[in-house]
Amino acid sequence: MQETIVPLEKRPRAWLKGLISPWSRRVVLAAFVASFFMPMLGLGPDLCPLHATTGLPCPGCGVTRGLAMLSQGEFQLALGANPFVVFLWPFFLVLGVTALFPQSRVNELERRLDLLEPWFSRVFRLLFTAFFGFGFLRLGYFAISRDWFP
Numbered sequence: 001m002q003e004t005i006v007p008l009e010k011r012p013r014a015w016l017k018g019l020i021s022p023w024s025r026r027v028v029l030a031a032f033v034a035s036f037f038m039p040m041l042g043l044g045p046d047l048c049p050l051h052a053t054t055g056l057p058c059p060g061c062g063v064t065r066g067l068a069m070l071s072q073g074e075f076q077l078a079l080g081a082n083p084f085v086v087f088l089w090p091f092f093l094v095l096g097v098t099a100l101f102p103q104s105r106v107n108e109l110e111r112r113l114d115l116l117e118p119w120f121s122r123v124f125r126l127l128f129t130a131f132f133g134f135g136f137l138r139l140g141y142f143a144i145s146r147d148w149f150p
Helices: 014-019 022-034 050-053 061-069 075-081 083-099 103-115 117-145
Strands: none
Touching: 022 061, 022 083, 022 103, 022 117, 061 075, 075 083, 083 103, 103 117
C-alpha cells in the first residue's frame, strides 16, 4: 500500500484549530480581562521554575507582568518586562473577543484565515522564532552578567 504525500500547505493546521477552539478563546478572554486588574509587579509567587531555581529568565518571563502593565497603561514598563507583549496584547484582545462570537462566525473567520495561510504561517513562525531568540539572548545576558532578573 502506497502512502500519498500531502503538501504542507494542504495539511490541516492543528495548532490553529487548537488556538481558536472555544475553550482556548475563553481562557484567553479571562486572562485578558484579568490583566486589567492584576498587580503590575506580579502575582506574588514565582511561577517560572527556571527563574525560581536559577534567577535566570526564560523566554516567557515577564509576559504576565507585561500584559498587566500594558493593560493598565504603563507602556514603557511593559516593554521592559518583555517586549513581546506588544504583539501578545492585541493578539489576546482579538482572540478573546472571538470568544464572544457564535461558533458559526468563528468558522467563517477560520475559512478567511485559510486564504491567508501562507502569509499567516510565515509571520507566526517569524514571531515565534524571534520570541525564543530574544529569550535565549536575554538568558545569556543575565547568566554572563550575574544580574538578578526582576
